Amino acid sequence: QVQLVESGGGVVQPGRSLRLSCAASGFTFNNYGMHWVRQAPGKGLEWVTVISYDASNKYYADSVKGRFTISRDNSKNTLYLQMNSLRAEDTAVYYCAKQYDDLNYFDYWGQGTLVTVSS
């Protein structure tokens, strides 16, 4: 069965960096685009970024462009999110999500990892 397991969250000071990982299993990872979606405490969902199956295309929400970088290692079935220059407003649960076929919907999600940006 499909499993997505995020890790790397924690408490970090404003301006610092953090890298999240998402280990995928149960499907052919290198066939699918992958996304990061976040949810601030008590708030709604916000799409963050997407990477194509072969890493040739990457897109970012305006709120993170220039600060966050998505990447993947298809040999390790792992997705990453490098987050630099973190701000308080980046505090959220970060979910990795599998793209549904070639459509930009999300058919499988991880359990999420909490990132708290605070001094």
Add this chain to the structure above:
Amino acid sequence: EIVLTQSPATLSLSPGERATLSCRASQSVSSYLAWYQQKPGQAPRLLIYDASNRATGIPARFSGSGSGTDFTLTISSLEAEDFAVYYCQHRNNWLSFGGGTKVEIK
């Protein structure tokens, strides 16, 4: 940027009742709209994609309709496990979610 507005913010209903949730887009998204269900402490679950197609394993009591700017998620008869928050999401040129509708027990 396309903005999705969901209404109502909260829907108070009893088990067995029909739920009708609305999602309105600030400009046309064709039929490129999905619905998700999220329960407390859990990740969202895909219910409907491309406006009216049920995702794998989703019960028939969930149905979606609409195109262009106005979309509806209908739950024909609420069961206990359906009380949750529902989000719409479009994929027309970019990606964004609506603010959510909470379906609570009356």
